[in-house]
Amino acid sequence: MTEEVGEDEGRIPVAEAPLPLPLEFEAHYILHQEAFHDLALAVLGTNDAAERAVHRAFLEILRHWDKLKEESEDLDQEVWAIVRRTVISEELLSLRAQMTALDSGSGLYAALGALPPRQFDVMVLRYIGRHDTKHISWYMGLTPSTVDYHCRKARERLSPIYHRMLKAHREDNA
Numbered sequence: 001m002t003e004e005v006g007e008d009e010g011r012i013p014v015a016e017a018p019l020p021l022p023l024e025f026e027a028h029y030i031l032h033q034e035a036f037h038d039l040a041l042a043v044l045g046t047n048d049a050a051e052r053a054v055h056r057a058f059l060e061i062l063r064h065w066d067k068l069k070e071e072s073e074d075l076d077q078e079v080w081a082i083v084r085r086t087v088i089s090e091e092l093l094s095l096r097a098q099m100t101a102l103d104s105g106s107g108l109y110a111a112l113g114a115l116p117p118r119q120f121d122v123m124v125l126r127y128i129g130r131h132d133t134k135h136i137s138w139y140m141g142l143t144p145s146t147v148d149y150h151c152r153k154a155r156e157r158l159s160p161i162y163h164r165m166l167k168a169h170r171e172d173n174a
Helices: 023-044 047-063 065-071 075-101 108-113 117-128 133-140 144-173
Strands: 002-006 010-013
Touching: 023 047, 023 065, 023 075, 047 065, 047 075, 065 075, 075 108, 075 117, 075 133, 108 117, 108 144, 117 133, 117 144, 133 144
Parallel strands: none
Antiparallel strands: 002 010
16 A cells, blocks of 8 residues: 655655644644753753753653643643653663763672663662652652662662672771
């Protein structure tokens, strides 16, 4: 099943043609894209990272667009929350790559970088960003109990390394 999509493009399968976006979504994108990009650029520092984060955010917004329109008391606030979470997530992905490249001699950075994504994010937000459970749950879109669960599991995974470091420190200072 092929039809001509446009005279200049030639013949391409209809299944490969881009789907039309909801008009309200396109308008929302046009109105807010620059502000979202400015936020992402300020946090992430590079244009490529900012564009990647904003693109990911808008894909998520599009995926939930109908639900957001129907259930949100304040659509703009909900959309901004998705953008903020996506930008923070992009920053955490970058930090994960940096952590795995660091060598502490103890293996702590490599172990932290090897944690499952949610555990890593919770640990970084809690112990490096010094955010409380309520803020982390909002950022990540999780319940507070789920945040606490991921933190507990991450600490369990990191515990053997921490205890080895503590033992080595005590032996060095004895």
